[in-house]
Amino acid sequence: MEDNLVHTMTVQWAFSHVHRLEQLELSNLDDNTPGDFLDVLIPSIPLDNLQKLVLGTVSLMSIPILMSAPHLLELRMMIEDKEIRRPTTPCPLDTISSLRSLVISTKNIDAAIIALEYLPRRNQLQAFIFDEYQSLSSASAHHLFNLIKSKCNPHTFSKLELKGGIAGWEQEEVDIDDYVDISALFSLSALTDVDIFLPATRVELTSEQATTIPSAWPRIENLVLNTTRGGPIRTSCPRIDHTHLTAILRGCPNLRVLGVCFDATLIREEQHNPSGNEGEEGVDWQCNLEKFDVGDSPILSPSRVAAFLTAHCPSLRKLDCCSSDYYGARQEFFTLYEERWKTVASQIGL
Numbered sequence: 001m002e003d004n005l006v007h008t009m010t011v012q013w014a015f016s017h018v019h020r021l022e023q024l025e026l027s028n029l030d031d032n033t034p035g036d037f038l039d040v041l042i043p044s045i046p047l048d049n050l051q052k053l054v055l056g057t058v059s060l061m062s063i064p065i066l067m068s069a070p071h072l073l074e075l076r077m078m079i080e081d082k083e084i085r086r087p088t089t090p091c092p093l094d095t096i097s098s099l100r101s102l103v104i105s106t107k108n109i110d111a112a113i114i115a116l117e118y119l120p121r122r123n124q125l126q127a128f129i130f131d132e133y134q135s136l137s138s139a140s141a142h143h144l145f146n147l148i149k150s151k152c153n154p155h156t157f158s159k160l161e162l163k164g165g166i167a168g169w170e171q172e173e174v175d176i177d178d179y180v181d182i183s184a185l186f187s188l189s190a191l192t193d194v195d196i197f198l199p200a201t202r203v204e205l206t207s208e209q210a211t212t213i214p215s216a217w218p219r220i221e222n223l224v225l226n227t228t229r230g231g232p233i234r235t236s237c238p239r240i241d242h243t244h245l246t247a248i249l250r251g252c253p254n255l256r257v258l259g260v261c262f263d264a265t266l267i268r269e270e271q272h273n274p275s276g277n278e279g280e281e282g283v284d285w286q287c288n289l290e291k292f293d294v295g296d297s298p299i300l301s302p303s304r305v306a307a308f309l310t311a312h313c314p315s316l317r318k319l320d321c322c323s324s325d326y327y328g329a330r331q332e333f334f335t336l337y338e339e340r341w342k343t344v345a346s347q348i349g350l
Helices: 002-016 037-044 060-067 109-117 138-151 183-187 207-216 242-251 302-312 324-347
Strands: 023-026 052-058 074-079 101-106 127-132 159-163 193-197 222-225 257-259 291-293 318-320
Touching: 037 052, 037 060, 052 060, 060 074, 060 109, 074 109, 101 109, 109 127, 109 138, 138 159, 138 183, 183 207, 207 242, 242 302, 302 324, 318 324
Parallel strands: 023 052, 052 074, 074 101, 101 127, 127 159, 159 193, 193 222, 222 257, 257 291, 291 318
Antiparallel strands: none
């Protein structure tokens, strides 16, 4: 304890003699460091010129100070989750935030929500990245989406990355109808990068959402929804098929990376032409998709799917699917899908 006190006093003294500090990284000494170690230091940080701040574990009590830094552009922090206490300092009303990137890691979604509530409404935040080590429910995700919608400037906010953990949930406990609705994010028209992985929920597009994406996110470049690793075991077909996929590809010319599950079993041999099959023969459209992650999308005919992708995605360089090893007792069933998708990749030369 005495060593921690000496260290704290030394750092505070150093801060008092530093001028025009622009970048700072503070971490906890070790696992035995008191939980409020960094909280004690934060009030003494010279914030006037600070542009980048990377922190170890802090409590919510420090959030009002951090959010009020006048020139801070990038803030990365871990938020202590053992005792969630809302700061006594009220949310800033007239503050103008210069923050461009906010990265939060925690085991409790409530901590991240409270922290985001302290983001001044007058902001130009461009990126919000959130890592939660526990599982994240659909209700919490909806709460977070609505908060992002209300807090973030739709003309500047361009990147959203949410990564939920796999701790605290079991496949058998997942509600097969517990879908996450992403439509609250459609008002954020400047989005170019949306990467959501919440393994304890179902993040799948509806047909209406798929057809809305081109107009809602005209600049989208990276769109990945629960396909990068295993999620809940599929017990029904995805809610979109290849026709909805085509709507996304046609309407989003900047799209380079796509990760969505879709029903590939309905692709027929005559549906290979990217314009003619929709009655638009002679209409040129460009698809620049380079990477496609299909997750555990159901598939019957590799040859038909290969022809479809060849016609619609001429720039495709990588095709990924979920590993069947993840599915345990149902591994044999998903191994068939995995083998078929690998056949597709082989047939189109990937």
